[in-house]
Amino acid sequence: MKKVIRSFGYAFKGIGYAFKTQLNFRIHSVATLIAAAMGFWLRISTAEWLWIILCIAIVLLTELLNTAIETLTDLVSPQYNEKAGHVKDVSAAAVVVSAVFALIVGMMIFLPKLCLLFCHAA
Template sequence: MRRLIRSFGFAFKGLQYAASTQPNFRIHLGATVIAISLGIALHLSTAEWQWVALSIALVLVTELINTAIETLTDLVSPTYNIKAGHVKDVSAGAVVVAAVFALITGCIVFIPKLILLV
């Protein structure tokens, strides 16, 4: 049980590291707060919440994986290396794909509800 509790401690330490060192992760956390607040205000259905939650999780997870890959790449290749650059670019590209998915999902879920308010 002690080992399990420690593993959660390491996981939260990783989240804290990402939040304190990665500006893009903080931007995604801000977008998360906005999406959840808007979802509460617009009374999303369960199905809509599932899509919003999936989008949020996908973006945050890819950003965390991107941070891990970039940190590891910097460790193993401290000087410029074209292949290390490709690794970083590809992992950043994964975040962009997830963010575009989240943006499209947000538009599908939120725009019709916002139009009804106007």
């Protein structure tokens, strides 16, 4: 049991490291809070919550993996190396793909509800 608790500690240390060192991770954390707040505010359905939670998980996961890959690349190739550059570029591309996916899903869920709300108010 102690080992499991220690593993969680390491995982939280990793999240802390990503949060401290990566501006993008902080931006995506704020976006997560905004999406969750909008979900409660606009009373989205259970199915919609599942999509939003999936998006949050995918974006934060890719951001964490990107941080790990970047850190490892800096460790094994501190000098300029074309392949190291490709590794970082591909890893960054994975984050962009997940963020675009999340943006599209977020727009499909929130935009019609926001439109309905503000069209009614106007």
